[in-house]
Amino acid sequence: MTDFQQLAERYIATWNETDQPTRRKLIDELWAEEGRYTDPLVDLTGREAIDGAIGAVQAQFPGFVFTLGPVDAHHHVGRFTWLLGPAGEEALIVGFDAVAADGQGRITSVLGFLDRVPGA
Numbered sequence: 001m002t003d004f005q006q007l008a009e010r011y012i013a014t015w016n017e018t019d020q021p022t023r024r025k026l027i028d029e030l031w032a033e034e035g036r037y038t039d040p041l042v043d044l045t046g047r048e049a050i051d052g053a054i055g056a057v058q059a060q061f062p063g064f065v066f067t068l069g070p071v072d073a074h075h076h077v078g079r080f081t082w083l084l085g086p087a088g089e090e091a092l093i094v095g096f097d098a099v100a101a102d103g104q105g106r107i108t109s110v111l112g113f114l115d116r117v118p119g120a
Contacts, residue, residue, distance in 0.1 A: 002073070002076065002078075002101040002105040003105075004071055004072075004073035004078030004080075004099070004101075005071045005073075007030075007078065007099065007101060007105065007107070008068055008071045008078060008080045008099070009068060010026070010029075010030050011030065011097075011099070011107065011110075012066045012067070012068045012082060013026065014026045014027055014030060014054065015054055015057070015066045015082075016065050016066055018058055020051070020055060023051060023054060023055075024047075024051050027047050027050055027051050027054075028047060030106065030107055031047050031050060031106055031107045032102050032104075032106040032107060032108045033046070033047065034046060034108075035047065035050065035106070035107050035108055035109065035110075036108070036109045036110070037049075037050050037053065037109075037110045037112070038109075038110070038111050038112065039095075039110075039111075039112030039113070039114065040112075040113070040114055061084065063086055063087065064084050064085055064086055064087075064092075065084070065085070065086075065087045066082050066083065066084050067082065067083045067084075067091070068080060068081075068082055069081030069082060069083065076100055076101050076102070077098065077099065077100050077101075078098070078099045078101070079096065079097065079098045079099070080096070080097060080099075081094065081095070081096050081115075082094070082095050082096075082097065083095075092116075092118050093114065093116060093117055093118070094114075094115045094116040095112055095113055095114050095115055096112070096113045096115055097110050097111065097112045097113070098110070098111045099111075
């Protein structure tokens with residue numbers, strides 16, 4: 001059975017990794033080859049597309065970091081809240097992700113939701 005606490009921690013670390021080659025290595029280790037990421041802004045399939053999306057978020061929010069909230073899981077699915085904001089300050093954006101993993105503990109799907117967005 002997948003340890004979803006560890007999986008979520010690794011997932012958040014990937015979103016925080018600003019060195020692209022290092023981030024891509026983390027993605028290759030964490031995600032299934034045809035993993036799918038869907039949130040209100042994008043619907044992507046594959047590691048390269050996911051890497052590009054993470055890089056775009058980092059470019060849009062320079063200096064912001066993701067932090068992990070509580071993790072809950074059963075069977076092959078987990079869910080957790082995440083926060084995004086300037087390092088050491090209150091988060092400006094809060095979201096919720098539901099994650100599915102395969103038998104090897106790799107992410108096959110992420111369904112993301114934005115719970116709090118500035119100006120929304």
